[in-house]
Each structure stands twice: as structure tokens, then as C-alpha cells.
Amino acid sequence: MYVAVKGGERAIAAAHGLLAEKRRGDTEVPELAVEQIDGQLSLAVDRVMSEGSLYDRRLAALAIKQARGDLIEAIFLLRAFRTTLPRFGASGPLDTGAMRVRRRISATYKDLPGGQVLGPTFDYTHRLLDFTLEAEGDVPPARTAPVSEGMMPRVADIIGGDDLIERNPPENPSRPIADLTREPIAFPADRDLRLQNLARGDEGFLLALGYSTQRGYGRTHPFVGEIRMGEVDVELFVEELGFAVPLGEITLTECQMVNQFAGSKTEPARFTRGYGLSFGHCERRAMSMSLVDRSLRADEFGEERKGPAQDEEFVLSHSDNVQATGFVEHLKLPHYVDFQAELALLRQMRQDLAQSTPAQEAAE
Amino acid sequence: MSTPLLQAEDLSRFYGGRIGCRDVSFSLDVGEVLAIVGESGSGKTTLLNLLSGRLAPDAGHVRYAMRDGTTRDLLTLTEAERRHLARTDWGFVHQDAREGLRMNVSAGGNIGERLMGIGDRHYGNIREAARGWLSRVEIDEGRLDDKPTAFSGGMRQRLQIARNLVTAPRLVFMDEPTGGLDVSVQARLLDLIRSLVADLGLAVVLVTHDLAVARLLSHRIMVMKAGEVIETGLTDRVLDDPQAPYTQLLVSSVLAA
Amino acid sequence: MTAPAYNFAYLDEQTKRMIRRAILKAIAVPGYQVPFASREMPMPYGWGTGGVQVTASILGQKDVLKVIDQGADDTTNAVSIRQFFEKTAGVETTTETLAATVIQTRHRIPETTLQGHQVLVYQVPIPEPLRFLEPRETETRKMHALAEYGLMHVKLYEDIARHGHIATTYAYPVLVAGRYVMDPSPTPKFDNPKMDDCAALQLFGAGREKRIYAIPPHTKVVSLDFEDHPFEVTRFDRPCALCGAQGSYLDEVVMDDRGARMFVCSDTDFCESRQENGHRGPLNQEAAE
Numbered sequence: 001m002y003v004a005v006k007g008g009e010r011a012i013a014a015a016h017g018l019l020a021e022k023r024r025g026d027t028e029v030p031e032l033a034v035e036q037i038d039g040q041l042s043l044a045v046d047r048v049m050s051e052g053s054l055y056d057r058r059l060a061a062l063a064i065k066q067a068r069g070d071l072i073e074a075i076f077l078l079r080a081f082r083t084t085l086p087r088f089g090a091s092g093p094l095d096t097g098a099m100r101v102r103r104r105i106s107a108t109y110k111d112l113p114g115g116q117v118l119g120p121t122f123d124y125t126h127r128l129l130d131f132t133l134e135a136e137g138d139v140p141p142a143r144t145a146p147v148s149e150g151m152m153p154r155v156a157d158i159i160g161g162d163d164l165i166e167r168n169p170p171e172n173p174s175r176p177i178a179d180l181t182r183e184p185i186a187f188p189a190d191r192d193l194r195l196q197n198l199a200r201g202d203e204g205f206l207l208a209l210g211y212s213t214q215r216g217y218g219r220t221h222p223f224v225g226e227i228r229m230g231e232v233d234v235e236l237f238v239e240e241l242g243f244a245v246p247l248g249e250i251t252l253t254e255c256q257m258v259n260q261f262a263g264s265k266t267e268p269a270r271f272t273r274g275y276g277l278s279f280g281h282c283e284r285r286a287m288s289m290s291l292v293d294r295s296l297r298a299d300e301f302g303e304e305r306k307g308p309a310q311d312e313e314f315v316l317s318h319s320d321n322v323q324a325t326g327f328v329e330h331l332k333l334p335h336y337v338d339f340q341a342e343l344a345l346l347r348q349m350r351q352d353l354a355q356s357t358p359a360q361e362a363a364e
Numbered sequence: 365m366s367t368p369l370l371q372a373e374d375l376s377r378f379y380g381g382r383i384g385c386r387d388v389s390f391s392l393d394v395g396e397v398l399a400i401v402g403e404s405g406s407g408k409t410t411l412l413n414l415l416s417g418r419l420a421p422d423a424g425h426v427r428y429a430m431r432d433g434t435t436r437d438l439l440t441l442t443e444a445e446r447r448h449l450a451r452t453d454w455g456f457v458h459q460d461a462r463e464g465l466r467m468n469v470s471a472g473g474n475i476g477e478r479l480m481g482i483g484d485r486h487y488g489n490i491r492e493a494a495r496g497w498l499s500r501v502e503i504d505e506g507r508l509d510d511k512p513t514a515f516s517g518g519m520r521q522r523l524q525i526a527r528n529l530v531t532a533p534r535l536v537f538m539d540e541p542t543g544g545l546d547v548s549v550q551a552r553l554l555d556l557i558r559s560l561v562a563d564l565g566l567a568v569v570l571v572t573h574d575l576a577v578a579r580l581l582s583h584r585i586m587v588m589k590a591g592e593v594i595e596t597g598l599t600d601r602v603l604d605d606p607q608a609p610y611t612q613l614l615v616s617s618v619l620a621a
Numbered sequence: 622m623t624a625p626a627y628n629f630a631y632l633d634e635q636t637k638r639m640i641r642r643a644i645l646k647a648i649a650v651p652g653y654q655v656p657f658a659s660r661e662m663p664m665p666y667g668w669g670t671g672g673v674q675v676t677a678s679i680l681g682q683k684d685v686l687k688v689i690d691q692g693a694d695d696t697t698n699a700v701s702i703r704q705f706f707e708k709t710a711g712v713e714t715t716t717e718t719l720a721a722t723v724i725q726t727r728h729r730i731p732e733t734t735l736q737g738h739q740v741l742v743y744q745v746p747i748p749e750p751l752r753f754l755e756p757r758e759t760e761t762r763k764m765h766a767l768a769e770y771g772l773m774h775v776k777l778y779e780d781i782a783r784h785g786h787i788a789t790t791y792a793y794p795v796l797v798a799g800r801y802v803m804d805p806s807p808t809p810k811f812d813n814p815k816m817d818d819c820a821a822l823q824l825f826g827a828g829r830e831k832r833i834y835a836i837p838p839h840t841k842v843v844s845l846d847f848e849d850h851p852f853e854v855t856r857f858d859r860p861c862a863l864c865g866a867q868g869s870y871l872d873e874v875v876m877d878d879r880g881a882r883m884f885v886c887s888d889t890d891f892c893e894s895r896q897e898n899g900h901r902g903p904l905n906q907e908a909a910e
Contacts, residue, residue: 008700076665083661084627184656184831187759266381313757323829326666330746333668333698336691336872337728337887341790341809343873344855349784444767466775470782473775480778481771487781487847509782 023068037061046251046280047071051321052078053181053200055250055279072202076322083181090177092235092244096254096277097154099230103281106155107224108258114152117145119229120281155226156256156273165258165271187313194296194316195289199277201319203285209309210291218307220294221260222274229253229281253278255286259294262301272301367429369394369535369567375414375424383591384410388424390586390596394534395565399582399599401572401614407591408571409539415569416456416537417446431534451478455528455536459543461520464527465512471498471523472508478531497526502556518549522556529560538570542577554580575615579603587611630677630710636660640678640833644824647835652797653765654748659831669702669727670828672744676706676725679740679824685713687721692729692870692887699727716890728791730812732869732891735821737838743806745827748834750794750804770802773845781850790855796843797836810844811855811870817842861886862904864895 024031038045038061048060052075060078067073103119106112118124159165178193185193198206213220231251235244257274274294276286295309308314318324368391377384385407392398400408413419415426417438426438431453438446450456458464465474475494476484484490495505501522503515512520521541528536541557542550558581561568572578578585578599585602587595587610595608606612628634643657662670680686686706690699694716702725703714715721718733725742735741751761754772764770773794780788793810797803805816806825816823816836823836836842844852857871862883869891871884883904886892896905 008695008697009704012697012700012704079661080663084631084633086633181661182658184658186656313759317758322661323666326668326670327746327829328667329665330667333727334691334696335728335807337809337870338791338807340871340873340887341811341855344857345788345790349788352785443763447767447769469775469779472782473778476778477771477775480774481769485774485846485848487778488849490778491782 023066032065034058034061034065037064043281044069044071044074046278046282047203047285048074048078050279050282050285051075051200051202052082054078054082072321072325076325079322089236089238091247092237093171094232094234094252096228096232096252097157099152099228099232099252099254100249101152101228101230103229104152104226105224106226108155108226109158112153112155112158121283152228154228154256156258159225159258159271163268163270166262166273168273185316187316188299189312189316191293191297194312195275195277195293197316197319198289198292201289202321202324203282203288205319205321205324206285206288206292209295209315210288212307213291213295213309216307218295218298218303218305218310219260220257220272220274220291222291222294223258224287225256225258227253227255227283227286229283251280253280253282253286255283255290257287257290257294272297366394367435368392369396369429370415370569371425371427372415373425373427375411375421375426377410377414377419377421383407385414385588385591388593390593392535392567392569395567396584397561397566397568397570397582399570399572399578399585400588401575401578401585402588403573403614406588408588410591411588412537412539412569412571416454417441417450428535451481452531453533453535455525455533457521457524457528457536457538457541459540461512461517461524464524465520467512470509470511471503471515474512474523474527475530477527482531493530494526497530498523500560501526516549517545518553521545521553525557525560529564532564533566535567535569538568540572540574541570542572542574550577557581575603587614627709629682630680630706630712631663632660632674632677637678640674643833644675644678644835647824647833648822648837650801651837651840652801652803652834654832654834656831657833659828662828664701664705666829667746668698669725669744671826671830671833672725672727672742672828673702673705673826674828675742675824675826675833676723677710679742680706680710680712680723682712684722685715685720686710687715687718687724687890688726689724689729689731689888689890690727691872692731693889695889717894718888718890728807728809729870729887730808730815732866732886732888734815735819737820739821741819741821741823743808743823743825745804745806745825745832746829748804748825748827748830748832750792750802765801768800770796773802774847777845777847777850781847786853787846787850793852794845796845798840798842802845803834803836809855809870810852813842813844813852814854857884859884860902861892861895862902864892864900864905865902866892866895866900 038057041064044064045057045060048063048071049055049057052060059081060074063074063077064071066077101117103121104114104117106116156165160167178190178196180193180196185197229252231249233249234247236247237244255276259272259274261269261271272294274290276288276290276293278286278289292309292315295307296312296315298305298310305311370392373389375388376386388411400411402408410419414421420439427435428438429435441449456464472491472494475497476490479490479493495508498508499505503519503522512523515523542553545553554577560566561581570578570581582599585597585599586593587602587608589610595602595606595611602611603615606615640657643655647653647655659671660674662673664670664673686703687694688699688703690696693699706712707714718724718731722738723740723742724731725744727744730741749761751764751772754776755761755764777787780786789810791809792804792807793813795803795805795813795816805813818839818841819836820838822838825834846852860867861869861871863885866886870887872887874883874885876883
């Protein structure tokens with residue numbers, strides 16, 4: 001009698017072959033092009049770019065195709081690619097005030113300079129399945145209002161103009177901005193590190209945490225000051241040239257949450273801020289991020305930390321879905337050796353008990 | 365007269381513009397029980413935290429006569445020294461036993477933790493010590509392997525005391541040790557504390573709002589109001605012949621109740 | 622799109638230098654967990670990314686690599702990691718323990734005694750031995766800094782109080798060089814004695830948790846215990862069914878659905894080389910003749 005222990009290599013190769021076949025699906029149906037994913041599943045691409053921390057629509061679309069639509073798997077593919085890329089430098093701060101806005105809404109002011117711009121949103125659709133989409137057909141061109149040439153100031157800046165919201169801390173060029181992909185996270189973390197962590201964090205995790213703050217686990221009394229989505233320019237300051245060079249534009253979604261005020265006998269009361277930013281059009285994640293950002297600032301405002309969303313170690317250590325999925329799924333790997341050790345102990349304990357009690361059971 | 369065990373010198377602590385406590389000075393001898401009384405918000409818990417090194421003062425000093433005979437300023441202790449002191453020569457009894465116990469560890473493990481923390485590596489000896497302390501605080505030895513979650517409020521409090529006393533500390537801080545317990549349970553616990561303090565020669569800094577507890581346990585009383593000490597003296601003297609108008613009010617309100 | 626050309630052993634040289642600095646620090650402070658900027662690897666977190674980064678950083682052109690998982694060279698994850706290095710580094714690989722200069726392992730230490738020219742790289746899921754007693758990193762780091770390890774013994778005390786003996790069978794905590802309490806990764810406690818005074822350098826990599834730690838050659842490694850309840854090694858009351866070895870770690874193999882079992886060495890290289898040398902276990906007698 002002999003148990004075969006060889007065969008792992010062949011099994012793995014065969015599994016890869018099967019995976020490729022399943023990915024392609026029915027060969028009678030035309031293969032999905034990367035351009036189609038980019039153009040028609042664009043919100044999936046946006047999410048994969050955000051959590052993959054790499055702004056490249058084509059690669060994100062490719063990753064979605066390769067991952068058979070499993071977005072966390074696609075994010076993982078993009079991250080593993082990103083980590084091998086050389087770094088030339090860091091861009092200058094993006095100016096979302098100069099965004100070429102395609103959507104902009106505020107829940108705090110009915111009307112404001114630049115107006116409310118709905119843009120492409122699911123918000124006021126009725127969620128009824130549209131069976132006409134089963135057939136192919138062209139969509140008539142959408143009617144849009146002319147782009148306003150005037151100013152579209154950020155709501156937080158408008159409130160800030162009256163000194164009614166906390167001021168953003170001044171820029172400090174001598175202090176490097178944290179980068180968790182270069183240095184391991186150390187606690188307590190500063191806000192820059194927390195924001196980076198949240199910006200790459202799993203959308204579902206952020207959503208659940210943000211939701212929990214609204215249900216009382218660390219309330220922050222939020223108002224959506226503004227959500228804006230559109231294109232901003234990216235520039236890189238080149239030492240050798242002595243000036244900033246435009247690299248192109250990227251699409252961003254920014255959410256500025258206006259939260260409960262803080263103040264004291266000496267400090268006048270002001271609203272506080274929660275901030276969310278995302279690549280592409282990812283409104284849900286930008287909003288969730290801004291809720292969690294504000295909750296994590298509990299210590300700064302002397303608030304009692306009792307909800308999970310206020311617990312920095314808990315949030316930052318568990319937000320990354322590539323880490324989470326790896327560790328959860330590693331339970332699939334063989335654990336024969338440890339299981340054997342537990343099995344032996346369990347049997348011994350049962351044997352000890354059987355010997356110490358008068359009613360003996362037959363062993364084995 | 366020997367050196368005092370604990371000396372506070374002009375201790376102050378502020379919370380922003382608010383006074384936690386201000387200019388508190390006193391000394392405590394070996395085996396002496398001092399009660400700090402006052403209403404909630406009077407600064408007594410702040411003072412207790414300053415004395416026990418759990419909070420750093422904005423001004424002033426706390427000195428302690430260490431076991432090796434030297435007197436040290438708590439502020440100059442390293443964190444390692446302070447933590448060692450806190451789990452060997454000191455005890456801290458919380459009002460809520462859940463803060464002072466490991467609720468998921470057996471009674472024996474709770475009592476034995478300090479011994480293991482200072483390097484005791486003999487299971488049998490640790491267990492015997494735990495068993496001894498359990499009976500000393502009047503808990504049935506059969507409960508040695510039970511967790512505090514299965515204990516009543518009074519038993520938890522007695523277990524917390526045993527857990528603290530196992531390293532033979534010379535000073536124990538107590539924060540409302542009988543708060544939240546039924547009157548009959550309180551009486552039994554007070555009785556136990558009194559006999560342990562007497563038998564072991566413990567010095568105690570006791571924070572309480574209950575003057576009856578202070579009368580039963582303490583040698584001296586310090587009355588606090590709005591962060592400051594307004595009267596201090598021997599317990600019987602302060603309670604029977606209060607000088608400060610506020611103390612008179614406190615004492616009479618107890619009598620009226 | 623064509624595959625980009627990757628550096629030798631996948632990681633770029635700058636990353637390797639960063640990891641080697643962490644390794645050197647870990648060797649200088651045996652048992653201490655050194656934080657490092659773990660990179661995203663092309664395999665999932667929890668599947669050996671820490672071990673792979675350590676191996677990638679120390680691997681040279683002339684090294685001979687062996688990869689085992691559960692003691693076996695042919696378990697799927699071991700195969701996958703070995704193929705990764707064959708592809709990205711092109712180094713020679715082997716299944717023979719003594720022929721290897723670098724051995725990456727998950728959950729086992731080879732039965733064959735390791736030698737001074739070898740490095741054993743462990744894959745570590747949770748590097749913090751105090752984690753399940755104290756979930757906060759800020760607190761556990763303080764406990765290590767002050768060598769406050771009483772809580773670890775409380776856990777062992779509770780085991781004895783409940784079961785009559787220490788009921789930890791793997792990831793059994795050890796004290797390294799008399800200073801740091803360390804998690805040996807989820808190796809069975811059967812393997813703990815092999816870590817003590819080991820001639821080979823032992824490196825531990827935890828990718829997801831971003832920690833590296835080390836046991837330099839010939840370091841004292843003591844399994845925590847009580848004087849009156851000393852550490853005991855797991856013993857098997859039977860030899861390997863295939864090679865007849867006594868005192869090796871055995872895997873239980875289920876033979877049918879009626880409860881038949883056989884026990885064979887978990888270290889496949891050890892078992893096979895014994896069989897090649899003519900050793901036979903009780904279930905392998907006929908085949909020999």
C-alpha cells in the first residue's frame with residue numbers, strides 16, 4: 001500500500017488551464033475586449049484603480065478581464081504590478097478647486113456659485129430592471145446644460161471664508177508625507193497616513209464603518225458639504241528644470257464632509273472636517289472615507305473613543321482587502337501538521353479522561 | 365519618627381482651564397490609612413491617579429520610599445521601574461472589578477499573574493499561593509478554576525483584592541472599593557478590608573464619597589472641594605468636630621440621610 | 622502587452638537592500654520583531670509573502686533552493702513558490718535537505734540536522750506571540766520592550782489548570798537568547814528543540830504583518846514552561862509506515878471510510894532517502910522483497 005505524494009506540479013498546471021478556459025467562457029460568444037470593460041464597466045475600473053492605487057484605466061480593465069470580474073482579485077493584480085514600478089517622484093498637490101467639474105452637489109446650501117450639477121448619477125433613477133438593455137441599441141445623445149464658465153468654489157472654502165470651519169493645517173515641506181507602501185505603519189498614525197490607508201481601503205469595509213458612525217457607534221453629525229467629480233491636472237516639479245511639468249489629467253471624486261463643531265472658552269466654535277478622495281467616479285467610497293476620517297480624529301477633538309470606526313489600530317489594520325483576502329483564504333492551504341498535533345492532543349486528553357473515570361471506554 | 369512611605373508636595377493638575385486638583389501636600393506613614401473624601405468632581409480621583417503614577421502632574425512631586433530604602437521621585441522613575449513598582453509594592457483596587465481583573469482568566473490565574481510577572485515559574489507553588497489567598501478573602505477554594513464572570517459582585521471585589529495582595533505590597537490605592545454593592549455585601553467587604561489592612565500592616569489611600577466607609581477604615585481624612593484640600597485631620601476629629609463649613613455640611617448631610 | 626522584465630529574484634535591488642538591513646538588525650537582536658516595508662508580492666498575503674521576500678533578498682546566483690510546506694516538497698504551495706524562484710531567479714532547486722543552501726519552509730523544520738552553511742527561512746502568519754492575549758500593537762511592543770512576559774505564563778497556567786498539561790501543540794512560544802519571547806511560526810512544538818543551538822541561521826518573514834525576526838546560529842532557544850510542568854515533545858507511539866523511522870513527525874493519512882489510517886513521515890525527503898537506503902516500515906514490507 002502506498003499513498004502517492006507526488007503530483008502537485010501537474011495538478012497546478014492543469015488548474016491554470018481550466019481557469020483560462022472558464023475565463024474565456026462560451027467561445028460561440030465574442031470575447032470581451034479591454035476597451036469594452038473600460039467604456040462600459042467604467043465604475044468597476046474606477047474602483048479597481050482606487051483600491052489598486054494605480055491610475056491606469058487600461059491596466060485596470062485588463063485586470064478585471066483576467067480576474068473574471070472578481071474585483072478584489074483585479075485589485076490584487078494591479079497592486080502586484082504597481083509594486084514593481086520605479087518611482088520618479090511625487091506629484092505636486094492636486095488642486096480640486098480648479099477641477100473641470102462634471103458633477104457637483106452640496107447638501108448644505110440650496111444654491112451656491114457654480115450651482116448644483118447632477119451629472120451622470122444613479123441617484124434619482126428608479127431601480128427597475130431595464131429589459132431593453134438585453135437588446136443592442138444606441139442611446140440618444142444626452143442633453144446637458146452649457147458648462148458654466150464662472151467660478152465653482154469649493155463649499156469648504158466658502159464656509160472657511162467666514163472662519164466657521166476648522167482651518168486646514170498649513171503645508172509643512174520639511175515634514176515628509178507618510179507612504180505606507182514604503183514604510184510599515186506605526187501607531188499612533190498621523191492623518192496623512194490614515195488618509196492614504198483609507199484611500200486604498202476596501203469599499204465595503206469603509207461603507208460599513210461609515211454606516212456604523214451614523215447609527216451611533218461614534219457619531220460625528222455629518223453634512224455633505226460637497227461632492228465633486230471631474231478632471232484635474234497632475235504636475236510634477238522637476239528639480240533639473242526648476243518648474244513643474246504637466247503630466248496629464250485624471251478623474252477624481254472628492255467629498256468634503258462638514259461635521260459637528262468643536263470649540264472651547266478660548267477657541268471660537270467651528271465645524272470640523274472629514275475628507276474623502278478617490279480615483280474615478282467612486283462617490284460611495286469617497287463619502288464613506290470622509291466619515292471614517294472624521295471618526296478617526298476623535299482624540300484631536302477630545303471625543304471618547306468607543307466605536308470601531310474611531311479605533312485607529314482596528315481600522316487601519318483591517319481596511320486592506322488584498323491583505324484580508326490573502327489571510328482569510330490562506331486557510332485553504334494545507335495545515336496537516338498543526339491539525340495532526342491537535343488531533344494527537346485531543347486523543348490523549350480523551351484517553352486521560354477515560355482512564356480516570358470508572359466507566360472505561362474501549363480505546364480505538 | 366521614620367521616613368514617610370509616600371509624600372505629596374504641592375501637586376497640581378489642570379484640564380485646560382479647569383482645575384483637576386491644586387497644591388495638594390501630605391505625607392503617609394507605613395501602615396497608615398488615609399481617606400480622601402468629597403463629592404464627585406471634587407478632584408479626589410484625579411489626586412489618586414497622580415499619586416499612583418497613572419497621571420503626570422502639571423506641578424509638584426510625589427516621593428515614595430522604595431523597598432531598597434531609597435526615596436524616589438515618581439517622575440524620575442523609568443517606565444519599567446514604575447510598572448514594576450505598580451505590580452509588586454503597590455496595589456490598585458478599582459471600583460469596577462472588571463477593570464482590575466482578567467474576566468476570561470480563572471481566579472487562580474488572576475491571583476497568580478503578579479507572581480508569574482516577577483518570575484515565579486513553579487506551577488504548584490503559584491497555585492498554592494492562589495489557593496491560600498482565595499481562602500484569605502473568604503472565597504471557597506473550590507472556585508479556584510472558575511472565571512470571575514461566574515462570581516457575584518462582592519466576590520469579584522474580594523478576588524481583585526487578593527490579586528493585588530499576593531506580592532505583599534506595602535501601599536494599596538482604593539477607588540470607591542465598596543461602590544455599587546448591596547449594603548449587606550458592603551458591610552462584609554469592609555470588615556474584610558479592615559482586618560486585612562490591620563493584619564498585613566498595609567498603608568492605604570482610599571478614595572470615597574461615603575463618610576461611613578471612611579470612618580470605618582481610615583486613620584486620617586482629607587476633605588476635598590473644587591480640586592483643593594479644605595480640611596485634614598484624624599478621622600474621629602474631622603467627623604465629630606468638623607471645622608470647615610463645607611465639611612460640616614457634608615457630615616450633617618450624612619447624618620440627615 | 623509583453624511581460625515586463627523583472628529583476629533577479631523578482632524584487633528590485635533597492636527593496637532587497639532595505640530587507641537585508643532589516644535582516645541584519647534582526648540577527649543583531651535575536652528574537653526581536655523588526656518592522657520592514659513589506660512589498661506587495663504576486664502571491665496572496667498569508668501564503669508566504671514574508672518568507673518569499675526574505676528568500677528573494679538573500680538569494681544569490683549560486684544558491685540551491687529547497688521549498689517545503691508541511692515538511693513536503695510537493696505540496697501545492699511549495700511547488701508554486703519553488704516555481705516562482707525558478708522563473709524569476711533561475712537558481713538551482715532541490716528537494717534534498719543537505720544539498721540546499723536556502724530552505725524556505727511553512728510549518729515544519731526538516732528532520733535532518735541543519736548545518737552552518739544553510740539558512741532556514743520561515744513563513745510567518747502572525748509574528749506576535751502576545752497577540753491573542755493583547756490585541757493592541759502599541760501595548761505588545763511595550764511589553765516586549767520591558768520584558769513583561771507574565772501574561773504568557775498566565776496562558777500556560779490556564780492550560781494546566783483546565784487540562785492538566787500545557788495544551789499548546791503548535792506555535793509554542795519560546796524565549797530567545799534569554800531576552801525576547803518569540804513565536805516560532807505555526808511549526809508543531811515537536812520541532813521546537815531543533816531551533817535551540819541550531820547551526821543554521823533561522824530567518825522569519827511575516828509579509829502581511831510587515832515583520833522580520835531571526836535566530837542567529839547557535840543561539841539558546843528555550844520553550845516556555847513551568848519547573849514542575851516542563852516542556853514536553855510530542856511523541857508518536859509508532860514508526861513511519863513507509864520508512865520505519867522512529868521519532869520523526871508523522872502525518873496521519875486516511876485510507877478508507879472505515880477508519881483505517883496510516884502514519885507516514887511529514888518530511889518527504891527524509892522518508893524517501895531512508896527508503897532508498899533500504900529502510901522499510903510495517904506497511905511497506907512486501908514492496909521491499
